[in-house]
Amino acid sequence: MAAISPSVDFRSDTVTWPTDEMRAAMAAAEVGDDVYGEDPTISALEALAAAMLGKEAGLFVTSGTQGNLIAALSHAQRGDEAIMGEDAHTYCWEAGGIAVLGGITPRPLPTDSRGRMDLDQIRAAIREDDPHLPTSRLILLENSSGGNHGAAIEAEYFEAVHAIAQSHNLRVHLDGARLFNAATALKCDPTAITQWVDSVSICLSKGLCAPVGSVLVGSQDFIKTARRNRKLLGGGLRQAGVLAAAGLIALKTMSQRLQDDHDKAQQLAQGLATIPGILINPAQVETNMVFFALADDLPLSPTDLVNRLKQDYGLHIGGYDHHTLRAVTHYWIQPEQVEKLVAAIRALCQG
Numbered sequence: 454m455a456a457i458s459p460s461v462d463f464r465s466d467t468v469t470w471p472t473d474e475m476r477a478a479m480a481a482a483e484v485g486d487d488v489y490g491e492d493p494t495i496s497a498l499e500a501l502a503a504a505m506l507g508k509e510a511g512l513f514v515t516s517g518t519q520g521n522l523i524a525a526l527s528h529a530q531r532g533d534e535a536i537m538g539e540d541a542h543t544y545c546w547e548a549g550g551i552a553v554l555g556g557i558t559p560r561p562l563p564t565d566s567r568g569r570m571d572l573d574q575i576r577a578a579i580r581e582d583d584p585h586l587p588t589s590r591l592i593l594l595e596n597s598s599g600g601n602h603g604a605a606i607e608a609e610y611f612e613a614v615h616a617i618a619q620s621h622n623l624r625v626h627l628d629g630a631r632l633f634n635a636a637t638a639l640k641c642d643p644t645a646i647t648q649w650v651d652s653v654s655i656c657l658s659k660g661l662c663a664p665v666g667s668v669l670v671g672s673q674d675f676i677k678t679a680r681r682n683r684k685l686l687g688g689g690l691r692q693a694g695v696l697a698a699a700g701l702i703a704l705k706t707m708s709q710r711l712q713d714d715h716d717k718a719q720q721l722a723q724g725l726a727t728i729p730g731i732l733i734n735p736a737q738v739e740t741n742m743v744f745f746a747l748a749d750d751l752p753l754s755p756t757d758l759v760n761r762l763k764q765d766y767g768l769h770i771g772g773y774d775h776h777t778l779r780a781v782t783h784y785w786i787q788p789e790q791v792e793k794l795v796a797a798i799r800a801l802c803q804g
Contacts (some may be wrong), residue, residue: 461793461794462769464771465771472708475662475698484693488684488690489713492690492691492692501514502668508652509673510670510672510673511677512676514654516667517628518548521543521593522550523688524669528587528651528680529591532556533588533589534560535590535591535595536562536570536579536591536593539561540598541568543628566737579617592624592625594611602738605635606646608639608641621699625650626669627649631741632646633660634660634714634715652671652675654670660714661703668700713784714741714782718782721780722735723735731748733746742781755775758801
């Protein structure tokens, strides 16, 4: 294992860096021009991702946001409408890409505490065939639900949404940025979830530690269209096998060890729950995300806490909104660093 940085970063699992095994594989990667379909390492990564997720084909893309955008462009046309949760990453954190670049109208719906849209509300949101209205074409889902404590949504929910989509000739895309975290928490194979969706985008560069990249998977025809849309967006790749080499290790090795990160998140949640003035429910911590808030009578604000942890202790956490704080565990966080964070927050909260 590479040396751990003296500054310990809990802001997100996006801050992970590649393992020594990944670096060696990247240096030795066989490469070719992927736009010509000649990079063997990228081809191997795409095939592996498709197989692991039960789909016919895959496409290596630069990011999860790009993967989600390409999926939307490949499933829907200008003037169509996509139904999604009002706190979904595709709605809140992707710069309005489907509307700006695809002419696709978002139809956000409320979600419950786990990030699930109500099934009856999904049905009610599907438009009738009327020239005054956009055409309902796509349902966008997410698992785990990053805006809802990283909740791992059960496969049965996806099955139910799939049935609605099938009855109305809609497509379903899954933002699976942390799908392997969700599957780990649910103790199921990812295909238990992905069998109920038409396409999936998974991130390699979060808890799986690859430096760059995501993979979009679906049917052969879908990926053919997606490859054209990737080119349209300037995402054509050349000798990117050096990146795909890390992605192969991410899928083969790092996807199998995520329970360690979940255990560290629970360790953190349990520790924070013992600190007076920290508002947290450890039962909501299912994956590697820990959300908490500060009681109003504490002598510091969330911003103060973030800044003091960084300045005084070399510990980084994230402010999720004006009231909520977030800490995310990952491969490069050790149990003793979790204890250091708990101790530092305790000291600062006690004034």
